[in-house]
Amino acid sequence: MNCLVCRGGTMCESLEPYFAKLETGYLIVENVPCWKCNQCGEILFAASVLERIEDLIAAYKKVASKIFIVDYRQAA
Numbered sequence: 001m002n003c004l005v006c007r008g009g010t011m012c013e014s015l016e017p018y019f020a021k022l023e024t025g026y027l028i029v030e031n032v033p034c035w036k037c038n039q040c041g042e043i044l045f046a047a048s049v050l051e052r053i054e055d056l057i058a059a060y061k062k063v064a065s066k067i068f069i070v071d072y073r074q075a076a
């Protein structure tokens with residue numbers, strides 16, 4: 001799969017952190033499976049992965065704390 005941003009790079013499987021801003025703080029999901037361009041570093045998450053992250057965001061939004069760090073492999 002070629003990169004849609006720089007068009008010259010190749011998207012490779014990778015594990016990257018995902019940062020989400022909540023109303024009350026931040027959620028950091030580590031080790032999220034994604035595709036990463038080996039040239040420009042553009043990151044692409046699969047729709048199914050983003051859906052799972054939205055579930056996590058919805059769950060953590062209700063908890064009144066500032067920063068959450070979860071591991072995707074354990075949370076999903």
Ligand SMILES: [Zn+2]
Nearest residue numbers: 003006037040
């Ligand atoms: Zn690229």
